[in-house]
Amino acid sequence: MNLGSRVRKYGEVVLVTAQNGLAYPVDTFARSGFMVVVIFVFVQLWTVTFELSGQQSIAGFDLPRMIWYLVLTETIVMSCPRLFSRIDQEVKEGDLAYALGRPYNYALFHYASYLGNALLALPLNFAVGAALAFALAGPPPLPAVAWPAVASAAFLAITLNFAVELAIGLLAFWFEDTYAFIWIYQKVVFTLGGLFLPLDLFPGALRRLAEVLPFSSIAYGPARLVAGFDTALWATTVATQLFWLAALVGLVALLYRRGVRRVNINGG
Template sequence: MQTEVATARSAGLITRLKRRVRLSTLKYLAILHVSILNNLAYIMEVFFRALLLVVLVFVLTQLWTTTFTLHGSRVLKGFSIADMIWYLVAAEAIALSLPPLTRRIDQEVRSGQLAYLLGRPASYVLYNYAHYLGERLVRLLMNILIGSMLALVMAGVPHFTWQGLLAWPLVAFIALSIDFVLHFSIGLLAFWSEETQSFSLIASRLTLVLGGVLAPLEIFPQPLRSIAQALPFSAILYGPSRTLVHFEAARLGALLIQQCLTLLIGTFIMLTIYRVAVRRVNINGG
């Protein structure tokens, strides 16, 4: 009898847990949906922002064309000029899709609005993550559309493998999540700093230079190449872009391990900062 009661209680607990998870998932999916619709309402603004990618890729392409000409070779470190153009498009599409997350968190903290947002029946971190994903996905897709048209004109049809095309959405999604953790953590530093935009600027520049957005990391001289590949920035831009252009199963496995470790460690640091920050709000009577 007692065994049957314990089994029934366990089944009821599992059912309630599943229901809570399902409702919570639907709640954040609704936030994601609203964020996408809000950004689609201003699609022309997103379009004109994406035109910056055309300028950057065109300038970088001219630089690399000259470099290939001076080098006297059609292939440089395993990349042809066509591969380089598609790599630049993939990297710039991710880099230029970053929304002003740090600035928004910074303003909410400094204005005191955070104290009211914490009272919502939703996790502040997950709410911002869903909102961030909706905004970033719209920007990313627009960048991919415009960048692909430019690359088709300048480099022709790409020679992507089906494995690379299937793997890219996964590694790109993890890269966007790592970027969220990085910039959300920087935004929370507003609890201790008057202004966090300087930290955000440093992080974005490090990501651009050491993340491989200007060139694949194979081009870098040693030991800078090894240092850049070991840093988490390469998991955001270089890894996904190279997976798309030059797919290798062994490199994909190493990239996924690097991304997952970076995401786990970054999430732990972010949540630690968040808990300390929320405690400061409670102590100050916010």
């Protein structure tokens, strides 16, 4: 099969998944509604914090920059579909065995399906968060021409999250329960990933540690661009994301190959 046909095949999966999401518009919009709660609470926290600190800007972030930073981190994290539970279930219940005989790559099929959901949620979540941020903090501190660059980093962040969730789901080959791994991963993104607090506000050593870990490429990296965009920062962010993506793809391939050897198919 040539590259064009492959792209069309997985492109169809993206479309069908997105159409399925649109079939339940109330649920889809309600999920985006949670952005309002999260951003609203953060605005309260940072408004009071800036007010009490008596400072206009903290580590390069003033209040509008902080709020727009949070809109970006929350948009990315809340737009990532919960893939790991599906993989975990397929591994444990043996559905993965059926996938082995089908004419698609297991990881790419799930990536296409994941993208279908994520690309539907991403603009919705951003629109809701941005509307609230606009109303409470004014326009974003970013020129319009820079948004495609930020969008590319956000897209890579969502792809990185896919690779991590796929790896965690595949751990079901060896572990009875993988929920603990995903909870801890999510909370590490919250903290060391800079979801709630930009790494610029971390103490020195911890900041350096967080910067070299992949979690900051999922939240902090793309969101930092909103607070102070320049092309060199964008290039560094994207290069770091691509490095981690390559490393994670290697890890997933290893886990998948080792895991599939453990699959026993009996009878018909």
